[in-house]
Amino acid sequence: MFSESKFTVIVGAGPTGLTLARQLQRHGVPFRIVEKASALFDGSRGKGLQPRTLEVLDDLGVLPRFLEHGGEYPPMLVHRPDGETMTFRMDEHHEPTPSVPHPNSLMVPQWRTGQILAEGVPVEFGVELESLTQDDRGVHLTLGTGERVTARYVVGADGGRSAVRRALGVGFEGETREGEKVRLADVELEGLDREHWHVWPGADQAVRLGLCPLAGTGQFQLHSQILDRPLEELVPGIAPGVTVKNVSWTSVWRPNIRMASRFRVGNVFLAGDAAHVHTPAGGQGLNTGIQDAYNLGWKLATGDDALLDTYEAERLPVAAAVLGISTKLYQKMADRSHDGMRRDDPVLKQLSLSYRGGPLASEHRPEPGALQAGDRAPDAPLNDGRRVFDLLRGAHATLLTVNWTAAAPDLGVPVHAVDEAAEIYDVRGPTLLLVRPDNYLGCVTSSVEDVTAYLKVLAG
Structure with missing residues (x-):
């Protein structure tokens, strides 16, 4: 039998799910948040928080913690194949203005973002969604623990391979570029300064090795298009004198560019990577997910069906536009464009995002x-x-x-x-x-x- 309840179930305890949990907490909405992994994500993957996201975190009361542990992006130091170097910034430093108190992106490794957002949130780890159905009594879930529950609402914030989205049968249109894989890792190094984001391009301008110092940590985020060499050999082979002391997380990333055809089916909603996945270019994916949750949370608190319909009406066009922006930036990098690493388009800050002409404007x-x-x-x-x-x-x-x-x-x-x-x-x-x-x-x-x-x- 399913136990009856009127709470909301959040599936997935990444930044999107945790932001939504915080929103529901402050609105006094009962919820459960379940995560199939045994712990929070432990890699640096999405490391950039955009100005609009910083305003969201300010509203949620956690911005001081992020400012304590984060930092601005350092200038890039390019080690050219001819032995020369050049320095440039992805975007210039911007001074605060009366209307924009946080004009610059803040670097915070994703594991730290999750850690801060999870403070005070009762995440149930090691709990996987096995099945989901809904009828006029509610949304019925069977969990991997054997527990069966009925919720008023369910939010799938469980990533690009979302079990919630699959259970709904919602299409996830787009492409995965298997031939463009990139290696990511969090590493501790010796022999390299932390004042720059170091990049070693090849003769064809492809990035053989990139090492970005992660603000608030002693680590670097490594990225490389070379997949078949141990990191302990790869790094000194390209950057003589630099030694890998420890590798705490590693992954192979491939460009996923996809979006769900619907963000709401009955009383089940999709948010974050479960609804849209982006290339990392421009640092848009994690930020868009946080703002999905920021939009959805207060609407769930009302329990009003018409108001909940505005979640998809407002956020799906935004996700589509952001997906286009990040894909365009990624393509410029893939095409070795001379400005492929620039990130000075004001749209990336997400401050100009608007719901003009929408159902609540x-x-x-x-x-x-x-x-x-x-x-x-x-x-x-x-x-x-x-x-x-x-x-x-x-x-x-x-x-x-x-x-x-x-x-x-x-x-x-x-x-x-x-x-x-x-x-x-x-x-x-x-x-x-x-x-x-x-x-x-x-x-x-x-x-x-x-x-x-x-x-x-x-x-x-």
């Missing part, structure tokens, strides 16, 4: 400014020493008022006058800006009635 101004409903709510300094992000932090929607001279409306959500933010928010007249729980502008208007109606949608 309610723009009522006849002449909206540069910032519109569906866009990210930017930061801004306030006269009392706080910032807009301080007001938004938490599980709630927030109403911001600009140039509002009437009494502040009492609508059951925090209300803050932020006239100082008028320029950053490009607001000219009296304006109400209802910010969603995931800190995107939901409703922008000069009418209290518009906000009241929008809040009813958010409440489900």
